[in-house]
Amino acid sequence: MPFPLLSHLVKSPSCSRERGGRRVAGVLLGVVLLALVPVRAQEMQEAQDVQNGQGSGTPRFEAVRAAYRSSETWLLDRRGAPLQRIRTDFQVRRGQWLALEEVSPALLHAVVLGEDRNFYAHSGVDWSAVSAAAWANLWNERTRGASTITMQLAGLLHAPLQPGAGRRTWGQKIGQVRMAYALERGWSKAQILEAYLNLAPFRGELVGLDALAQSLFAKKAHALDMRESAIAVALLRAPNASVAKVAERACAALKLAESPWGQDCHALHFYTTAALRRRHFAALDGVAPHFARYALAQYRHERAREGLPQNLPSSLHAGLQRFASETLRRHLQEIAAQNVQDGAVLVLDNATGEVLAWVGSSGQRLSRASEVDAVLALRQPGSTLKPFLYAQAIAQGRLTAASLLDDSPARIPTAHGLYVPQNYDLGFKGWVSVRLALASSLNIPAVRALVMVSPDDFAQQLRQWGLPLPEPAGYYGYSLALGGVDVSLLHLTNAYRTLANGGLHGAVRWQVQPQDAPSAVSESVRVLDEGTSFIIGDILADRHARATTFGTDSQLATRFWSAVKTGTSKDMRDNWAIGYTGHFTIGVWVGNADGSPMQDVSGISGAAPVWAAVAGYLHALRPGVAPRPPAGLVHQRIEYVAPDGQRLEAGRMEWFLPGTEQSHFSLRLPTAPVDAPAAVRILQPQDGTILAIDPDIPPANQLLRFASSQPGVVWRINGEKVHHAREDAQWFWPLQPGPFQIELRDASDQQVLDRIRIQVRGLRQGRSGG
Known part of the structure; x- marks a missing residue:
């Protein structure tokens, strides 16, 4: 006997003799009753159809278990570890299939006592219960039904045995009896009980013991106590009964078992009311809710004709995902007083484009919009578009990394008036090189570069980098140089991955690609030459060039080679840190989902600390080496000289595309006549x-x-x-x-x-x- 707690039900000699006698009488009465009940031809045909199973036969236990589908899908990481549970079936609520070893003994004991106390003695039909039910019906007395657990399971396994608007027809009852005998011949008692507990409806949309335990009692089925088991059995008997009726039946069962919980039915009624109102079984559970939705959407798009799997493998790295999520949450807690609630982190593998980490929100404890996926949300990127602008100007031969740009007040005529850009610090640096202007994120030189390239050409180039600009270039104007367009963290980070890959742009992958699948390189499109990509990366990695704005010892100065750019949108509504190493591209955004401005948050204090922490985690045991310069690039020393003989910037070694190299840079400025009075303006x-x-x-x-x-x-x-x-x-x-x-x-x-x-x-x- 597999359950010692139930052994007294079948091994007690006196009980066996007494029930044996009643069972014989019940069988005889049942045979007589079935022989006397008229069965219509149509009902006999229904019974025959059920017996034949319409050609399907009695299912095997293994087949039933394999065909079971939870209403949840589990997102797995790249090594098969579960990361996120997400509900995908909203018709019913099923949990995982539970083996009997995962169910509490109290619940098993209560189910057998309450539903079928002769379960381990009969062969599918309890004829003594049939006779008792028939006798009670004859005298219009109320009693529980005569269906055994096996007969109920037969009804759950075969749709033709399900009752319609009323009760089962006689044909269905006969078919249920025959199917019960067939199940008893082919299945063990443990398999019958296990399948019944996993397939039985309990209340409303709840099907199966796992969904019931997690929804009403917020625990796993192995932890259910006697009180909760009594309520569960009461729901099995009448899933749609009133709360009062469920509590009454549960209390009666507890009294019969002499449980202390049965001594106060009033208290049990309150507990039952609270349990039936609760829904602890959340639709989402895990560390990657936003990526799980994205992966499911991609799966449906790519395999529209296939059903959703129970387990969905992905490219995420479980350890990195948890670290990025916790790092973002901890940093946002530190700067919460500056009105910062939301954030997002995205990590891509440079070579394959696989998503390694996807944190779409700071979570419910910090954010008022935790359901919004900030990786996909459209926000203004600020200065993070400047590398693409300078890359285009250098590739077209309009500028080099050493070219001088004027960082002074500018007024640019447009169709809507004068466009007057300003630097973030409201100051001006005079004549600066492209290297210093980009690394230190100066605004006015970037606008002057856009005047050279033109907004139309730059907008077209951004689309080739994977940034979907929905409006024509004229809509954005010269503000495009300073991030006056809405982009997502996903598209922006992948554009930086294009820089990391030497100008090859490819798609982001949400699953680990099979070894025989086409490589990411073969599916990539070249949008920028390799030499210009190297020069831009070299500038973004130059901590001395960024010292003018950020200092030499900021969060951007990692102990390994990295190229990174920050950005802040207008009124401090968005803050970014996007960059890459030799192996990974990392994108971080912080701000507020409702668009409210932050207070005194810059790229260094907002997104950069999270970026640096994630980059450090990735390279804790893996060296980050600088990329090798492509063949043909020219590396030579340059000097700057002002008209009065003073140096503009210190001499240095600089990279040039072939044919654009230059060793000396000087300014020739117009001078006024010596005696001419200076006009006041x-x-x-x-x-x-x-x-x-x-x-x-x-x-x-x-x-x-x-x-x-x-x-x-x-x-x-x-x-x-x-x-x-x-x-x-x-x-x-x-x-x-x-x-x-x-x-x-x-x-x-x-x-x-x-x-x-x-x-x-x-x-x-x-x-x-x-």
Whole structure:
């Protein structure tokens, strides 16, 4: 006997003699009853169809277990370890198939006592129970049904045996009896009980013991106690019964078992009410919920005709996924006071394009929008687009890494007015090289580079890098240089992987590719030459070139070779750190899913610490080596000389595409006549400037800088004297809507020295930067 707790039901001599006598009487009465009951021809045909199984026969236990489908799909990592459970069937709720060893003895004991106390003695039909039910029906007395566990299992296994709107027909009952005998001949008692517990409906959508235990009691089936087992058996008998009826039946069973929980039926009623209201069995459980949804969507797209598997292998690395998730969550907790709630991390394998880590949210404890997948959400990338811009300018021969660009106030005419870019720190560096401008993330040089390339050509190039720009280039204008477009972390990180692969752009893969599958390189498309890719990577890895903005010892300065770029969108709404090593490309975004601005968060303090931690984890035991320069690149020393003989930047070794190399760089600036008087002019704002007031920023914080070439002047706005700059040449004016004429006058307020017009509208365009 497999369950000692039940042995007294079948081994007690007196019990056996007494029940043996009743069983013989029951069999005789059952035979008489079946012989006397008229069976219509149609019902006899139904019974014959069920007996024949329509050609299917009695199923084997192994086949039933193999055909079982949970309502959940498990996402597996690249080594087969379970990472994420996600519900995929919303018609019913099934958990995992449970072996009897995984079910608590209390539950097994309660099921047999409550549903079929002669389970281990009969051969499929308990004729004594049939006779008792028939006798009770004859006298209109209420009693439990005569269906054994085996007969109920027969009804669960064969759809023709399921009752329709009312009770089963006589043909179905006869077929159920015959199928029960067939199951008893082919299956063991343990197999019958195991299949019954996994296939039986309990309440509502809950099917099977695993779903019941996790939904109503928030525990595994092996931990169910007597009280919970009694409620489960009461639900087996009447899944749709009222709460009061379920509690009443459970309490009666506990009293019969002399359990302490049966002494207070009122308390049990409260417990049953709470249990039936709970739904602890969450639809998601694990460390990769967003990637699981993405992988399932990809699976459905690629294999539309196939059903979803119970286990879905993926390319994720379990250890890296957990580390990235925990690192992001811990860092966001540290900067939560700066109004930062959300973040995302993505790690790609450079060679294969496989996703190694995909963290789409900071989780429910930190985020108010934890269901939003920030890896796929569209956000403004800020300065992270600058490497692609300079790459295009260098590839076209318009610039080299040593070329000089002017970082000074600029005003660019557009169809909508003047475009006046500013650097993140609101300062200017003068003439700087492309290397310094890119590594230090200066805005104005990037806009000047875009003027050379043109927004149309740059927008087309970005699309080739896999960034889907939905609007024509004219929609974005020159703000495209500073990230004035919406992209996803997935597309942006894969674009940086293209740089890491020497300009070869390929698709992201969510599963480990078989060895006989086409390689990622063979399916890639070249969007940039290998030499330019190497130069851009060399600039992004140059900690000395980025020192102007970030210093030499920032989070970007790893102990191994890495090329990384940060970005901050307007009003600090998005913060990025995207970069790559010799083996991996890592993308990190932090911000707020609702678009609210962060407070005093830069690329170094926002996304970069997470990026550096993940990169360090990946290279803890694996060296990160610098890429080798492709054949043909020229590496030579350069010198910079200003007109007065002073150096602009220190001499250094620099990389050039063949035919663009140059050893000396100097400036020839126009000079005014020696005795010519210097004209006093308005330096800021520029003539034709259009500004906008942001309603989300306090008015006292929205100031416009006024600056003149010399102090000691008088400022008038729309004819009204507003400022007399005696000692300084700059001051700040609080914005207010309307058109304005600004005049600069001499100290006597008599002579107009310069005059401009500006306009202030609704929303103010925020600044972007590194």
